Amino acid sequence: MAYDKFTILKSTAVPLPIENVDTDQIIPARFLKATERKGFGDNLFRDWRYNADNTPKADFVLNDPLYTGKVLVGGKNFGSGSSREHAAWAVYDYGFRCVVSSFFADIFKNNCLNIGVLPVQVSPEFLEKIFSAIFTDPDTELEVNLPAQTISLLSTGEQENFDISTYKKANLSNGFDDIDYLQNIKDEIQQFASELPF
């Protein structure tokens, strides 16, 4: 799966200050029936975003024209629950390239990295600063710099470093994925398999 290379992203952000956002909320199970990867963005946060009659809920942030951008800022333990990669697809397909939180669930984080969405884990204090800055001024811009591994609030210049493995960083920077890597070491894998004792 090829995706756009990720280097430096400068964007306003959409705030969602709720903890334990599970992947059932990001994309409810009834939208997992596709056999192709398309159209998931329309159903991102479907039940938080729309009423049962498909009218938008005015109090949900994705329906608020004040908040736009390619960065989604979520509360602690973002992406818990189901392993459905569709959640990451929905985030990407809607137009986000980066999700910021003080803590991510493992599988969601992996899924994001595998499809070209950068999960940026910041300290709880910095997360609060980001929320507060966005709520004060929805035009606040964030800069996510992958090569430097920093995230900054452009209005105040406040900045934090974030972690990412050098391997995943290289993948995101180049638009490569794990299958490209594994295809190149197929002989080594087959050798390993032939020597398995059981």
Place this chain on the structure above:
Amino acid sequence: MSKTLFDKVWDSHVVRKIEGGPDVLFIDRHLIHEVTSPVAFLGLKNRGITVLYPERTFATADHNTPTIDQHLPVSDPLSANQLRALEENASAYGIRHWGLGHQKNGIVHVIGPENGITQPGATIVCGDSHTSTHGAFGAIAFGIGTSEVEMVLASQCIMQPKPKKMRINVTGSLSKGVTPKDVALFIISQLTTSGATGYFVEYAGEVFEKMSMEGRMTVCNLSIEMGARGGMIAPDETTFDYIKDREFTPKGEAWDKAMAYWQTLKTDNNAVFDKEFTFDGSRIEPMITYGTNPGMGIGISHHIPDASEVEGGVATYEKSLGYMGFHEGESMIGKKVDYVFVGSCTNGRIEDFRAFASLIKGKKKAEAVTVWLVPGSHIVEDQIKKEGILDILTEAGFTLRQPGCSACLAMNDDKVPAGKYAVSTSNRNFEGRQGPGARTMLASPLVAAAAAVTGVITDPRTLI
């Protein structure tokens, strides 16, 4: 150097370590189903590559399947399309496929163990977070995303950083009416839904040593609900007795050779864990959840805690109670129940139906409650019939459905209507999990049985 059980299995499957990156981990068994595999196969097709070891992959239909009239064509065209895609992909790549109607069909995490596909010391993955179930056998088993499903099909490997290690000890004995599900819900309530994120858990102590394989599967199944990659239990005589003579387990000399290896699969005495917890099993009571994540659970006799007593944001807590229509300080006992669901990869095994039947025997189903009893597989369904459990259910006014994931995630027609309350033996009480607007309370098959005969949340200990 002393190693944990997890180290032993993980390290023996590392094909290559990448500097500043993940390990390339060889996968022994890959389980697939209709929902998370079609895009992976499409990826293979687009790249022009094939499945490296088709004999290591097993396909079953479960998430979408109806639980009545399975002999008829599936009426939902989207579900039918996914089921057809699985069948066609399995056929095109030479993968074993147990589709709807096949005698071995059932929930992926139920059929793996019952057919001997799940074995100690193996690495097992599936595009489903409850793959952690298979850890009950001393396997490393975890859920993966669709890109990783494609990866495993293409290379039989995945790329993962090695998780940290946690041990959870539960000592002593469980009291009457307390089941493995209660043990798991208790642990999650203590650790919260993110308490084990980044870790692989080993469950140890008397409670697990005495537990049946079905019970161990229930506990390991729920590991993901506290954020863990997976959970595992060292294989012992209980494990070996369970797997012996199942279709895909080794036979004869191969069995002896495997046993010699499997018996080494335990944590060395001096091995170190990154984190360790110990709980007293005798203090656990039947559990029930009151909120919208599996960590929001309490002993059934307790009251819903105040926001000040729970970890996490007040706003999130209030949103959760608001969704459920509950209030701080309320008792759960006596709350009205509209639906009861027994089934899923958490509690759809024979022992769960035995427990349910033991409580409802001689009683009658509460009239106002809709009860869905869904076996995890055809093999479980057959056992229910052979053991006379179906007669007990019928006598009490219950009916049995056909196997599948059913109301656990409501991708088929088994949806709890908006606003209705369900006691569910499944694994997730997230908003809308059992249908848009449905309100789920997670509990054991015994608590489910007590609700099914009284129509309200009832402490099962008062009925047994």
